[in-house]
Amino acid sequence: MSEFNDYKIDLKEFKDGFKFTEKGLTHKQGSRYKLLPYAANEKTLVDDFSGVLGSFSRLISNKQIEGTFNYDEFIEEVAEQVGDYEGNLSEETFKDIIRTMFIEDGKLVNFDIKTLNYINSTKADEKIASFLYSVLFDENIKKEALSHYDTEVNNILYKLVLKSLPTLKEKKYSMGGYNCYVPYVKEMFIKDFRFLIKHEELYKDSLKRLLEYYYMFYISQLSIKLDKFENAELDKIEKVYYTLSWESTSKNRTAYRLGWELLKGKVNSLFSHAVALELLNTNGDENQLGYLELAEAYNLMDKDEIEESLREVVNIYQSQIKDIDWNEFKPTSKQSSVNGFNEVYRLYDSLEYQFNKGTRKRAYDAYKNWFVKFVEKNFGKRRGALGYNLNMTEDDIILMTKICINDKKKLKLNILFEEFEKRGIFFDRDSSKKIIQLYEKLNLLEKKSDSGDAQYVRSVL
Numbered sequence: 001m002s003e004f005n006d007y008k009i010d011l012k013e014f015k016d017g018f019k020f021t022e023k024g025l026t027h028k029q030g031s032r033y034k035l036l037p038y039a040a041n042e043k044t045l046v047d048d049f050s051g052v053l054g055s056f057s058r059l060i061s062n063k064q065i066e067g068t069f070n071y072d073e074f075i076e077e078v079a080e081q082v083g084d085y086e087g088n089l090s091e092e093t094f095k096d097i098i099r100t101m102f103i104e105d106g107k108l109v110n111f112d113i114k115t116l117n118y119i120n121s122t123k124a125d126e127k128i129a130s131f132l133y134s135v136l137f138d139e140n141i142k143k144e145a146l147s148h149y150d151t152e153v154n155n156i157l158y159k160l161v162l163k164s165l166p167t168l169k170e171k172k173y174s175m176g177g178y179n180c181y182v183p184y185v186k187e188m189f190i191k192d193f194r195f196l197i198k199h200e201e202l203y204k205d206s207l208k209r210l211l212e213y214y215y216m217f218y219i220s221q222l223s224i225k226l227d228k229f230e231n232a233e234l235d236k237i238e239k240v241y242y243t244l245s246w247e248s249t250s251k252n253r254t255a256y257r258l259g260w261e262l263l264k265g266k267v268n269s270l271f272s273h274a275v276a277l278e279l280l281n282t283n284g285d286e287n288q289l290g291y292l293e294l295a296e297a298y299n300l301m302d303k304d305e306i307e308e309s310l311r312e313v314v315n316i317y318q319s320q321i322k323d324i325d326w327n328e329f330k331p332t333s334k335q336s337s338v339n340g341f342n343e344v345y346r347l348y349d350s351l352e353y354q355f356n357k358g359t360r361k362r363a364y365d366a367y368k369n370w371f372v373k374f375v376e377k378n379f380g381k382r383r384g385a386l387g388y389n390l391n392m393t394e395d396d397i398i399l400m401t402k403i404c405i406n407d408k409k410k411l412k413l414n415i416l417f418e419e420f421e422k423r424g425i426f427f428d429r430d431s432s433k434k435i436i437q438l439y440e441k442l443n444l445l446e447k448k449s450d451s452g453d454a455q456y457v458r459s460v461l
Contacts, residue, residue, distance in 0.1 A: 007283045007297045008309040011316070014282045018320075025320045027351075027360070029274035032281040033288050034178045036219070036274060037131040038370040040363035044124035045370050047377045049215075053208040054119025055129035060142055061117060061149040064171040069118045071103045077164040102161055110204045112158060113149060117168055128215070134176030136189040136214060148197050179288040182221045184235060188423055189214045192403050199461065206399055212378050213396075217424040219371050223266035226273045229345070230295035230338050241426045242379075242390045244397070247434050249383055254428035259390040260380065264372070271367035272351040279313070280344065291344070298339040310343035314350060324354045392425070397435060398460055400425065401444075405459045410446060413439075413455040 019026040029035065046052065058065060078098050085091040102109050108118050121129070153159050180186050189210075196203045196210060220240050225232040240263060241255040249256055280294055289297060298306050318326050331349045336342055355364035381391035392400075404419035405411045411419070417432065427435065439445040439457055448454035 007285060007289070007294065007301065008306065009279065009282050009313045010284065011313070014279065014313065014316075017282060018279070020320060024322055025317075027271075027275045027363070029271070029278045031278060033274075033277040034134075035181070035222075035277055036270065036370075037127045037178070038270070038274075038367050040271065040367045042366045042369055042373075044122070045366075045373055046122075046124050046128050047374045049128075049208050049212050049378075050119060051121035051125030052129045052132070052211060054116060055121040055126045056132060056211060057116035057119070057207070058168070058171075059129060059133045059173050060137065060145045061114075062146070062170055062172055063117045063168040065117065065120075065166075065168055068120045069108055069166070071099075071106060071108065074108070074164060074166075075099055075103070078161055081160055081164050098161070108165075112153060112162060113151070113200050113204060114162060115165075116204065116207070118165060130176050131178055132211060132215060133173070134178035135180040135218060136186050137175065137193075138186075138190065139175070141190050141194060144194065145197055148200070148203075177288075179290065181290055182218060182225060182234060184237065185214065185218045185221055185424070188217075192423075195403060195406050198407075202402065202461070209396070209399060210403075213400075213423075216375065216379050219267075220263055221424060223263065223270060223371075226291070227266045227269070229291045229348075230336065230341055232292060234292065237421065237424055239421075239426050240390065240424055241428060242392045242431070243381070243383075244427075244431050244434050245381055245391050245393045247431060249386065249389060249430075251386060253430065255431055256386060256389060258426070260375070260388050263390070267368050267371055269352060269368075270371070271364050272348055272355060274367070275351055276344070276348050279317075279347065294344070295338045295341060298341065301339060303339045306340040307343055310340050310347070314343055314347045317347065318350055321350075321354045321358065324358050329353050394438060397438060398442075401439075401457065402460050405457065405461075408459065410456040410458045413445075413457055416457050 017031065018028050027040070030037075054065075057063075075095050075098050079091055079095050082094065085094065102111065108115050110116055110119075153162065192210060192214075196206060221238055224238040224240075225234065239258060241257075241259040243249050243253070243255045243259065251257075277290065281289055285297075287293075318324075318329075329350065331346050334345050336345065355361060375390070376388055379390055379392075380388040383389050400420060400423070401416065404416055404423070413436070417427070420427070436445065436455075442460070444458045444460060446456040446458055448456060
């Protein structure tokens, strides 16, 4: 935090930034405080990470792709690299072999780490990738990643094919401007990414799922932290429970109550938090201040002065929302001992109230749906009347087991479950039993004593 200690809202910047008119205002987010890469519409919503994978790979390897990958031109280029053929038939046969080996569904097969850079991406994919790069990556791990991307292959055919791919431009990317709200997620991602990239086959096959999971992990933790405002403990993992795709569940299960059922209520309010933090950062400080930093700053100011300043801002905001009857508005009974934070709560409550009562509900829902639709497609399983539950497949458990055991030969079972929890993956007793049964089925469970107290899970690398 800078030495500047007047964090009152700049009213002119507030009115200009939120585009005050006689009819109302425009809810702004993502400028003064970059929380999430979402828009208040679903036109370009991203729930498939194929394009995100390509963009993320280019970001970490300093590459830029122009246009889209054309596999017909690529096959012609490979054929030309070979040179002489014994007649047209042999050339066409060679092209068929290349097509069969290296093209699938019109896309390049990821046979090498560098081929990830040729996966096409939309602008929306790039936006999500830039967000992940900004909140999860750092320059130190980037140097390690670059060394792996620069490794030469020994396979002659692979070398020929790689040489035939279009040359990608070099481009230096900044780490981006998003504020990492939950640093422990970044810390775990770097650890897991470092392990993954040392094992090229695993990296190629699993980076997409790792990105999907850490996106899920980051935003689920963020949503819960935001809901706690200045009382959030940013070094403590919030418990979010998953069920398993091959088990049945019920309303009585911990995994139901403390899974999506818990999380969706927090996720609903993401747009209100994004706008609130944007507004509260419309001050004279250049840093991005989350609720905890704002609380720290306000406590250094005169209590009456900051509260009067924030009260004025909330009153101006309410008066500018003209299609709402504010006489029916009742702030929550939540109270704070931090200077000014009762007015921060009133601002947030005002945002929630008008989004849900006025004509802006569609924008409010669209913003959260960037995450909701992603979860439903990638980590959700519909369970009849229970609706969606957070879900892990057998493949997910096997991948996370590999990641948690890392380069060790085996890990004690109870330590393995602790490693899951460090990554935000919690299981209730029923799910834990099913996972142990899976390890037994895969012959990965090792007992060190007849009593079965000391159980180990062997590496599946």
